[in-house]
Amino acid sequence: MLSKPSEIENLQANSAVDIFSQVVSYISNAKEARKNKDIKCIEYAEKAVNLAMENNLVFQAAEAKFEIANYYLNALKDFEAALHHALEALALLGSEEQSFLKANLFKFIGICYHWRGNFTNAISNYFQAITVLEGVELSSKEELLLAGSLHYNIILIYQHLAFDEEKFHHLQKAIEFYGKADFKDGLAKCFSLYADYHSEVKNLPQRRKELFEKALALFKETGNKIGELSCICPLGLVYCELGDAEFGFSLLNQGLKEMEATGVSGYAAAAHNYFARAYRYLKDYEKALEHYILVEELLLTANRDVELHDLYFEMAGTLAEAGDYKSAYGYRLKYSKVKDEWMNFDKATAIHNATMEFAIKRQEIEADFQQQKREQVGETVHKLKLLNEELKQIAYVASHDLREPLRMISSYTKLLAKQYTEPKNNKVQEYTTVIQESTQRMVEMIQHMIALSKADAQVTLQPVDLNNLLAEVKSMLAIIIAHNNAEVLYGKLPVIKSNRTLLSQILQNLIVNAIKYNNSNRPTVEIVYFKHNNKHWFEVHDNGIGIPEEKREKIFFIFSRLHQEEVSGTGIGLAVCKKAVELLNGKIWAADSRLGGACIKFFIPVETELNFSLKNT
Structure with missing residues (x-):
């Protein structure tokens, strides 16, 4: 038989409830005072913190600390004090706590950090907030708004960098x-940024017009005058x-007048910046520079x-x-000096690494899920191995039975062309040229098939000087690079331990593709390397x-080709890279x-145990 609670136990329980209610009441009063920018916010919040900590109500203590931080930031604009109290609140929650409050903190x-220009720490904390929210079911409007604002704030940081892919995501x-x-x-702000994206990357004025008009309609609907x-x-x-320059300048004049009426220098600077860009587009450089100089003065004032x-880059x-x-x-x-002060290489690298770390965590979660699925497909793997053996046999036949007849066709076509050199035989010359080119393409396809079939042969690991390797690849591709007026750029690279043949094969195919699928007068290929999380990362x-998003997986399948009519090729290069x-x-x-354009990214682990029968040296 259960005993009844004693009078003392009842009193203790009632006391605990009273204490909790008192703490909640203090926090509620602090929130109201904070909204009114009343200094009593700190008084109420500190009472809540003290009472909560005395009674082991850690979560409520963190809530109260957060109110103090909010007051310092929004009422006093004291970033240092706000950051100090927010970090204390976060420390109270501990590493295991995964809550809406923690994401908010x-x-x-x-x-x-963002408002102080410390983009590295800012983006790191935004990503941590997103990670917390991924473990919480987002159902309320408040939670959805928090998630949306985190991604929006990350975009604002990427505005200072050339991270177009991440910004779009x-x-x-x-x-x-x-x-x-x-x-x-929020949607209106995003549509405005989306329009800017079309300006920076796509250069589609009609699409930008539609997006800005959509944003304007939403701002009018919500009564957001500044928007x-x-x-x-x-x-x-x-x-x-x-x-339509006449209507365009009428809008610019309207915008400038209303922006100046706000009395905010930053708003007026933005209006003059658009004036400058309009005059620059119309090639009235004198007026464009007049407005750019006004922008500089207003930004310095603000x-x-x-x-x-950004301004100095435009002026240059x-x-x-x-x-x-x-x-x-x-x-x-001037542009280089200011950019170095605000966004030097180390900061950009740190932000890039934070971005990559977040992406890697997402990939690791996906990898765990895929591993669970792989455990259920043993029979399928066995069938694939059998099919792989058949592919090797096909490649063997191609190697020994197809190349020789092709050599014969090519040789006899050349002899035939020599026999018909008179002007009246121009058609014969044209036809023999087509045969020779087609034969050469077939030989290349066979060679790629053989390379694909041999990609799992025994390979060794050795030190690879990436500078030397890329110089060698550029030398092999010298004719293609010169013929297309292309440039291949990369910085100083390290020596890594890997397989030289495989890396050469990967980079050669990626550079050729980058030049081939390019209609620019000056095709540019930039190779980026960095080491992170015990992996070698490459970006080409x-x-x-570019490559449409819906086709980015398909391009790595054998014989898969985009733009077949515009660009010739075998459709095997990226399959070889993937292998x-x-x-x-x-x-x-x-x-x-x-x-x-496109960016092909890949990583390989540092000094890994390789697949199949590869051996280390």
């Missing part, structure tokens, strides 16, 4: 969460680009130095177009025609490039 800390996520929350102001103003000048610029590097470009190369060089130096960027990367225990995938 990470976001708040990120904002403190977070833009899509922000639109997704704001859409679910039916937050029209409306932020769309008027960009629309004016777009109308100028579409050929202490918005972080935006000066305008002066160069006007033919004043000396002044252009001067502003280019180009300014070509070689997988043999090195790595992964390869396609993405958008900051250069405007």
Whole structure:
């Protein structure tokens, strides 16, 4: 038989309830005072912290600390004190706590760093907040708004960098969460940024016009006057680009007048910037520079130095177009100096690494899920091995039974061409040229098939000087590079332990593809390397025609080709790359490039135990 609670136990229970209620009441009073920017917020919050800590109510103590941090930031603009109290609140929650409050704290800390220009710490905290939210079911509007705002804030940081692929991803996520929350102001801001993306990457003025008009309509619907103003000048610029300069400048004048009326220097600077861009587009460089100089003065007045590097870059470009190369060089130096101060290489690398670390964590979660599935497909794997053996046999036949007849066809075609050298036989010359070119393509296809079948032969690991390797690859591709007026760029690279043949094969195929699928007058291929999380990471960027998102997996299948009519090829190069990367225990995938085309990314582990029968030396 259960005994009844004693009178003392009842009193203790009632006392605990009373204490909890008192703490909650203090926090509620602190919130109300904070909303009114009343100093009593700190008094109430500190009472809540003290009472909560005395009674082991750690979560409530963290809540109260967060109210103090909010007051310092929003009422007093004291970033240092706000950050100090937010970090204390986060420490109270501990590493195991996964809650909406913890995600909010990470976001708040990120904002403190963000506003101070410390983008590295800002983006790290934003990513940590997103990671926390991934473990929480997002159902309320407040939770969805938090998720959307995190992705939106990350985009704002990427505005200072050339991370176009990542920026576009977070833009899509922000639109997704704001859409679910039916937050029209947030959607309008995203549509404005989406329009900017089309300006920077796609250069589609009609699409930008549609997006800015969509954003403007949403801002009007919500009564956000500042939001409306932020769309008027960009629309004016777009109308100028579409050929309606008269209407475009009427919008620009309207926007400038209303921006100046706010009394905020930063808003007026933005309006003059759009004026400058419109005049630059119309090649009236003198007026463009007048407005750019006004922008510089206004930004300095508003202490918005972080935006000066973008301005100086635009001014350098305008002066160069006007033919004043000396002044252009001067502003280019200013641009480099300011950018180094605000976003030096180390900061950019740290942000890139934070981005990659977040992506890697996502990939590891996906890998765990895939591992569970792999455990159920043993029979399928066995069948694939049998099919692989058949592929080897096919390649063997191709090697020994097909190349010899092709050599004969090529040789006799050359002899035939020599027999018909008179002008009246131009058609014969044309036909024999077509036969020879087709034969050569067939030989290349067979060679690629053989390479694919032999990719799992015994391979050794040895030190590979990446500088030397890329110089060798460029030498092999010298004719292709020169014929297409292309450039292959890379910085100083390290020596790594890997397989030289496989790396050469991967990089050679990727460079050829980057040049081949490119309609630029100056095809550019940029190779980026960095080491992170015990992996060697490679990125091959180009300014070509890009790869549609829905086809990025398909391109790594054997004989799969995009743009078959425009560009010749065998459709095997990327399949060989995928095979070689997988043999090195790595992964390869396609993405958008900051250069405007495609970016093929791959990583290989550092000094890994390789697949199949590879042996270490």
